Amino acid sequence: MFDRDLWREIFQSINMNKTRSLLSGFTVAFAISLFAILFGIVNGLVNTFDTAFVDDASNSIFINSGTTSKASNGLQAGRRIQFRNEDQDWVKEEFDDKVQYITSRKYLNVTASFRNEKNNYTVRAVNPDHQYLENTNVNYGRYVNESDIKNKTKVVVIGRLVEEDLFLKTTAVGKYINLNGIQYKVVGVFSDDGGDNEERLIYMPISTAQQIYGNNDYVDQINLTYNPELDFDAAIGFGNMLEKKLKNRFMVSQNDQRAIRVRNLASETQIVNQMTGGLGVMVLVIGFGTLIAGIVGISNMMIFIVKERTKEIGIRKALGASPKSIVSIILLESILITIIAGFLGLLLGMGILELAKPTLEDFFITNPSVSWTIVNSALFTLILAGAIAGYLPAKKASRIKPIVALRDD
């Protein structure tokens, strides 16, 4: 039903009534660009929250030890608490059904070299479960495994950037790397979403590190993830219970905040989720608000346009225009204006977001973008609303008796 003459009429009408067209187009463009900008900013806030926690599994619990700050059970304050391998095993046994993955960590600072390349790195000596706790992706080779732990093999898994630094353009897997004078075989290369620092780490079996650096079974930190089937309340309860039992095990006062510290990501995740949820509600409110403002604007515009064109409609009817042709000429004109102005507004909004991106990053707004689906459906809603808002006055106008429309004011 592409009627060239009808479109010619419409383009002429738009072209010859520029002020009217611009005004109604401006309403739509403004609403849509505002929609895109606000939506993008809120999305950027959500992105910031998401990336802040993407590094570690969100069901992680970190257990650290320190020195006691309070006397308890007849022991003085200032006692140093040291975790050992058996403590990890104890946690695993005690909370078997609640623990998903568990690993110990030992930290070392090393100077690593391969041929002429040399640099300082942090070594994390870990158990195999650590891979899942840290969301580590193995790019080549393999990760630390149980057999490494058992045999205390001298192997390492190095970060993508360590490979880049030391092995230049060659493959590291299978080669030997020198850490503080001891040769380790590189068995894997990993990448991590947590950023450059995470990719400049070296992982080795914890048993190897314990034997070579100290010949003991000390660990610096115990990390675990709880069973993901636990809900927030259960997870927080588990964290509290774990802390309580560990304090009993080491004869630490329950009020001692320093000797044993259990950091439960569940509570942090809950806050983040609440924030994201709140932002989501904000997005909805903003979205609907702008859309409604746009719809009201278009409706007003349409009523005004029909009023302004009453006389023209009367003339057209006197010359033999059918009611249908009156409705279609008014409606198609408004839809056309809405579509063109809508897309311009869209580009404007997206453009402003793109330009403001670097500035916005200072305000914790990361990558403030809007999906085309959302914006397009907003635009579609506006067009539909404009069509409905325009249809009623257009229909009414088409029914006006020409004699009424032609009456001299």
Add this chain to the structure above:
Amino acid sequence: MLKISKLHKSYPIGDSSLHVLKGIDLSVEAGEMVAIMGSSGSGKSTLLNIIGMLDEADEGEYILDNVPIKNLTEKKAAIYRNKFLGFIFQSFNLINYKSALDNVALPLYYQGLKRKERIEKALFHLEKVGLRDWATHLPNELSGGQKQRVAIARALAANPKLLLADEPTGALDTTTSYEIMDFIQSLNDEGKTILMVTHEEDIANMCKRIVRLKDGVIMEDVFVNQVRASQYV
């Protein structure tokens, strides 16, 4: 050509209603040129509007070119208006954002003619009213007389059976009025049936028949000796 009998029309005013036409009987033959006269409020414009299908009668019969005009749907009225009638208004009623040519071509558009044909015909009629050189001008670039001539060209474009003119010279000065009347007379000479509402005696006398209305009824219906407008031009 046109036959009206026992036509009634009233308009509601608040709670009561104003009886404007109280039983009009009128018949017009093809080729006639009739002036409908009367003071304001006599119902002359209402009568013309009903004849022009711009308004509907409450009661009575109206037959135009052997077609009874009754219970028209909007769509049908639109078709009849387009096919049978050409309108000339006091205030010209040109569409102000369309050029003279596009204004004249508009009824042809509603007839469904192709663009090329529309432009050809519209130019022909503009030529006829002597405004071919003004085809691309907008109405506000034309003088009152020129506007009315464009409006006449538009009324003629669809080749209607009946030309209806509502005070066609009402907005024009005397000289221009006579020019327009001269042109309308020449159309009548060519055989067009013309019905016009006027309250000016000199204009009415340039028609062939005068129907005088008063308070909604026909007081007088006489054939007169046509005064040719050309002698004043």
